[in-house]
Amino acid sequence: MDLFLSIFIGGLLIGGIYSLVAMGLSLQYGVAKVLNIAHGEFLMIGAFLTFLLQQNGVDPLLTVVIIAPLMFVVGYILYRTIFTTIRLKASNPGVFESNALLAAFGLYFIVQNIGRLIWGTTPVSYSYLPGTFSLGGALFNDDRLVAAAFAVAVGAAFYLYLARTRTGKAIRAAAQDPSTAGLMGVNINNTLALCFGFGAAMAGVAGALISICYPISTTMGLGYTVIAIVVVTLGGLGSIPGSFIGGFILGVIGTAVTSWDAGLSVASYYVIFVILLLVRPKGLFGK
Amino acid sequence: MDFSKINWKKNALIWGIPLVGVVLLSFFPQYGSAYWVTRLTYFMMYIILAVAWTIFSGATGYISLASSAFFGVGIYAAALLGESMPLIFVVLIGGAASFVLAFIFGAITLRLRGIYFAMFTFGLVLLFKELIYYYEINVEGLRGRFVVLQSNETIYYYLLGIFVVTMIVAYLIRRSKYGLALQSIGQNEEAAAHTGVNVTMVKILTFATSAIFMGAAGVIMATKWTYVDPGVAFNLMISFTPVLMAIFGGMGNIYGPVIGAVLFAYLQEVLTTGEWSNYYMLIFGAVLIAAIVFMPNGLMGLIQKLVGLVRKWRKGGSEVQNANT
Numbered sequence: 001m002d003l004f005l006s007i008f009i010g011g012l013l014i015g016g017i018y019s020l021v022a023m024g025l026s027l028q029y030g031v032a033k034v035l036n037i038a039h040g041e042f043l044m045i046g047a048f049l050t051f052l053l054q055q056n057g058v059d060p061l062l063t064v065v066i067i068a069p070l071m072f073v074v075g076y077i078l079y080r081t082i083f084t085t086i087r088l089k090a091s092n093p094g095v096f097e098s099n100a101l102l103a104a105f106g107l108y109f110i111v112q113n114i115g116r117l118i119w120g121t122t123p124v125s126y127s128y129l130p131g132t133f134s135l136g137g138a139l140f141n142d143d144r145l146v147a148a149a150f151a152v153a154v155g156a157a158f159y160l161y162l163a164r165t166r167t168g169k170a171i172r173a174a175a176q177d178p179s180t181a182g183l184m185g186v187n188i189n190n191t192l193a194l195c196f197g198f199g200a201a202m203a204g205v206a207g208a209l210i211s212i213c214y215p216i217s218t219t220m221g222l223g224y225t226v227i228a229i230v231v232v233t234l235g236g237l238g239s240i241p242g243s244f245i246g247g248f249i250l251g252v253i254g255t256a257v258t259s260w261d262a263g264l265s266v267a268s269y270y271v272i273f274v275i276l277l278l279v280r281p282k283g284l285f286g287k
Numbered sequence: 288m289d290f291s292k293i294n295w296k297k298n299a300l301i302w303g304i305p306l307v308g309v310v311l312l313s314f315f316p317q318y319g320s321a322y323w324v325t326r327l328t329y330f331m332m333y334i335i336l337a338v339a340w341t342i343f344s345g346a347t348g349y350i351s352l353a354s355s356a357f358f359g360v361g362i363y364a365a366a367l368l369g370e371s372m373p374l375i376f377v378v379l380i381g382g383a384a385s386f387v388l389a390f391i392f393g394a395i396t397l398r399l400r401g402i403y404f405a406m407f408t409f410g411l412v413l414l415f416k417e418l419i420y421y422y423e424i425n426v427e428g429l430r431g432r433f434v435v436l437q438s439n440e441t442i443y444y445y446l447l448g449i450f451v452v453t454m455i456v457a458y459l460i461r462r463s464k465y466g467l468a469l470q471s472i473g474q475n476e477e478a479a480a481h482t483g484v485n486v487t488m489v490k491i492l493t494f495a496t497s498a499i500f501m502g503a504a505g506v507i508m509a510t511k512w513t514y515v516d517p518g519v520a521f522n523l524m525i526s527f528t529p530v531l532m533a534i535f536g537g538m539g540n541i542y543g544p545v546i547g548a549v550l551f552a553y554l555q556e557v558l559t560t561g562e563w564s565n566y567y568m569l570i571f572g573a574v575l576i577a578a579i580v581f582m583p584n585g586l587m588g589l590i591q592k593l594v595g596l597v598r599k600w601r602k603g604g605s606e607v608q609n610a611n612t
Contacts, residue, residue: 281399
């Protein structure tokens with residue numbers, strides 16, 4: 001029973017970060033229709049920038065104030081330069097999705113190599129909030145709780161932004177049907193680029209939170225991209241709340257498999273992904 | 288048969304140039320340096336992968352990132368069977384195993400939308416890598432395996448054979464009714480289904496056929512590398528590089544992927560061995576993006592466009608002359 005509870009709570013704690021990563025990808029893939037395989041690389045850059053600032057005496061949680069806008073601008077510019085061009089040249093949405101995927105792979109190679117050239121491949125870590133707390137008879141690190149709470153707060157704030165503001169409404173309209181939204185007066189190129197930028201910003205924030213909890217390395221990105229893809233499929237394409245909840249579900253499943261045999265955790269994500277695609281491709285919360 | 292109706296000049300171009308090329312290639316090891324025999328081996332490996340990839344993905348628009356999975360199956364066929372069987376049987380078994388595997392996965396996934404298919408095939412390679420690492424370390428207690436070494440010339444001639452068969456099959460598929468069905472799937476799948484094409488069956492069979500050549504090439508390359516582990520066999524770059532080569536060369540023409548493969552294999556050689564080796568992946572990514580943004584029809588598409596423009600310009604020029612006289 002204790003083991004069950006500790007897996008459950010541990011899973012929820014890591015699930016908060018998964019949710020944030022997946023929400024970012026959900027915006028890029030579900031709305032902007034770019035399956036951004038470089039998502040994890042933005043996360044890696046965010047993590048290393050946090051590390052850099054932390055070494056210079058900045059509180060890791062405060063770095064978010066710098067990283068989020070920086071990543072947003074980078075993502076926005078990337079979309080407006082590369083992906084808008086591909087979208088306008090593509091003959092149909094299917095062609096756009098395939099070409100955008102390949103361009104994202106190119107981005108993946110570029111960003112990962114920039115990281116590698118600057119920071120090398122050895123993992124680094126720093127200590128922040130080294131304390132622990134006890135819950136249900138098991139011990140958990142304080143930093144995990146802070147990271148999870150922060151991730152949930154960012155997720156909730158973004159959800160309110162989508163639900164309550166005009167821009168949020170435009171994003172939701174673009175998620176349903178970009179061309180119709182464009183006809184209704186939504187500046188579609190700008191809205192999609194905004195989504196891509198917000199996605200990159202969330203990846204950067206998630207990277208900052210990961211660097212608080214775990215050792216980071218320049219090769220960690222792809223693993224988080226795979227997790228985000230699985231969560232987005234789990235929650236349903238384009239469904240932001242779906243991704244949010246899906247992150248926690250996958251966190252618990254992943255922690256359970258890892259506690260049984262760590263070598264199988266990546267394989268288990270993929271098995272979940274395959275079963276979902278075959279049984280319910282629109283995800284648990286998709287319509 | 289009425290010989291006067293045959294366009295000899297056109298046929299000589301279509302059959303003559305490749306024939307001369309193959310004859311030259313087949314005599315090369317007798318005259319060329321050992322360095323260039325190895326170089327050509329890698330060129331042919333990439334050509335086989337790029338052309339085989341184009342057979343399915345180029346025509347239908349379904350991006351497969353599973354090339355490495357089938358290539359890896361061939362590599363493991365060589366590692367497991369290389370000692371107990373003559374090479375030719377291993378090649379056939381490697382090809383057949385890839386066919387069966389691609390058939391099964393095609394049947395599962397080719398009903399999905401294109402983008403899900405790309406993600407699935409991408410994950411397939413990662414899954415194979417993880418599972419085989421897990422099996423080898425926990426059950427067999429080893430990391431990699433040794434493969435019986437073959438002489439450079441044997442490897443060269445086997446690859447040449449696979450290369451020729453791949454080209455012929457790619458050509459025949461493109462020319463046939465079957466190829467037309469594939470093209471129509473790429474342009475509009477629903478319309479293709481309505482005109483009576485058995486869409487799912489055509490897709491699955493072509494996907495499986497293209498995997499044969501990847502598996503066969505994997506068997507031969509394993510005998511060159513002699514030591515393989517899952518990281519080598521299921522290397523994601525083996526999935527991406529042929530895609531980039533095919534897109535860069537252009538998929539509208541059968542020689543597009545060939546040209547793209549040769550150019551990139553050469554570029555890779557120059558970049559990875561020289562002082563630029565740290566920047567290879569960076570340049571690779573930048574070229575990939577530039578190729579997609581600026582040349583969606585590839586090098587061959589660009590050349591065809593230029594040829595068209597020149598013709599139009601010359602025609603326009605002669606018309607002006609006629610008007611003047």
